[in-house]
Amino acid sequence: xxxxxxxxxxxxxxxxxxxxxxxxxxxxxxxxxxxxxxxxxxxxxxxxxxxxxxxxxxxxxxxxxxxxxxxxxxxxxxxxxxxxxxxxxxxxxxxxxxxxxxxxxxxxxxxxxxxxxxxxxxxxxxxxxxxxxxxx
Numbered sequence: 001x002x003x004x005x006x007x008x009x010x011x012x013x014x015x016x017x018x019x020x021x022x023x024x025x026x027x028x029x030x031x032x033x034x035x036x037x038x039x040x041x042x043x044x045x046x047x048x049x050x051x052x053x054x055x056x057x058x059x060x061x062x063x064x065x066x067x068x069x070x071x072x073x074x075x076x077x078x079x080x081x082x083x084x085x086x087x088x089x090x091x092x093x094x095x096x097x098x099x100x101x102x103x104x105x106x107x108x109x110x111x112x113x114x115x116x117x118x119x120x121x122x123x124x125x126x127x128x129x130x131x132x133x134x135x136x
Contacts, residue, residue, distance in 0.1 A: 003105035007118045009096035010046065013073075013089050014125035021129070023080040025136040031079065032133045038076050039130035042069050042093075046123035049099045050116050058103045070094035 017024070017039075024035060045065050052059035070093035074086035081089070106112045 003102050003109065003115050006096045006098060006102045006105075007115055007122070009092050011118060011122045011125070013093045013096075014122050014129065016085075016089060017077070017081075017129055018125065020077075020081045020085075021132060024077070024129075024133050027080055027133075031076075032136060035076050035080075036130040036134035038069060038072060039126045039133070042066070043123040043126035043130065045069065045099075046119050046126070049102070050119045050123070053103045053106055053112070053116060053119075056107070058100050060100065062099045063097055063101075066097040066099055067094060070097055 024032070027035070045062055049059045049062050052062075070090050073093055074083070074090035077089070078086035102115075106115050109115065
């Protein structure tokens with residue numbers, strides 16, 4: 001998968017979840033806390049990925065971390081978005097979990113800044129979603 005496709009997949013998961021924000025906010029407090037924690041973990045992972053790429057490093061271990069979050073996502077959001085949509089988002093996040101390959105692909109781009117900005121914006125979306133869901 002090319003770098004831009006990976007970034008767009010991650011961005012797509014965050015954007016789609018924002019479309020369900022009312023349903024996510026209406027969950028019981030324990031479910032909202034679990035969702036918020038997962039969204040923050042995804043955000044933190046993306047921030048580290050971006051920082052490591054900026055330093056010219058490969059974010060070792062982050063593929064496995066992101067894949068773990070992708071596997072957890074459907075179970076965390078299925079009651080709010082439906083099983084089919086939850087599975088779809090989990091699969092989409094799984095398809096973009098190769099953030100170590102992303103680092104290699106981005107370093108080969110003439111201008112890596114647009115990709116890095118998109119990663120950071122996706123991280124911000126997940127973080128904002130976590131705060132919105134938790135604050136309800």
